[in-house]
Amino acid sequence: MSSVLLAGALNSCSGYFEDPYYSDWYKIDDSKIPSYVDNSTNIYCWVFNNIKYQIHGTRCFLPQETLNNGYGDCDDDAVLQLAIYFKRCGKKGSLLVGTNSEGIGHAEADFCGETFYRTYLFNPTKEYSFDDIKFFHEFYAPN
Numbered sequence: 001m002s003s004v005l006l007a008g009a010l011n012s013c014s015g016y017f018e019d020p021y022y023s024d025w026y027k028i029d030d031s032k033i034p035s036y037v038d039n040s041t042n043i044y045c046w047v048f049n050n051i052k053y054q055i056h057g058t059r060c061f062l063p064q065e066t067l068n069n070g071y072g073d074c075d076d077d078a079v080l081q082l083a084i085y086f087k088r089c090g091k092k093g094s095l096l097v098g099t100n101s102e103g104i105g106h107a108e109a110d111f112c113g114e115t116f117y118r119t120y121l122f123n124p125t126k127e128y129s130f131d132d133i134k135f136f137h138e139f140y141a142p143n
Helices: 002-013 040-050 063-069 074-089
Strands: 094-100 105-111 130-138
Touching (some): 063 074, 074 105
Antiparallel strands (some): 094 105, 094 130
16 A cells, blocks of 8 residues: 555656646745755755655645655655755755666655665665666756
8 A cells, every 4th residue: 555655656746847836846944954954965864864754645745845744755855855955055956766676666866966765664674776767857956
C-alpha cells in the first residue's frame, strides 16, 4: 500500500513546474531555519531532522507548506531542500525522481552534483540504487 501511495506522490510531482500554482515554488520564509543551514550538507541534515517523513499521497506540497506542516514525503522534502539551497546559497539544484530495480519510487534533491539518499526509508538493511531514473528536472532560478 505504501509503495502505491509513494508512486502516486511521485506522479503528482511530474507537472510541478508547469502548474501555475507552483510558479513561486522557491519563495519561502526561512526565518525559523537556523543560520548555519547554509550549505548542501546542513540543508539536507536540517530537513532530515526537522521535517517528519510522512507519505500523504497527494500533490507535491509547496516548500512553505512543508515547513508549516512539519512533514512531507520524499518529493516535498527534496523541493524544500532545493528552495532553501536557492535562498541561502543562491544556487539552482535538480529534482531526481526515479525507481530502483524493485520498482520502488523515490525523489531526492541534487545539489549541483551532490545527492544524499534516504535509502533506509524502504528497508533499513538494504542499500537501494537507482537504475531507472524516470525524469530529471532542473529547477530554474527566477530572473
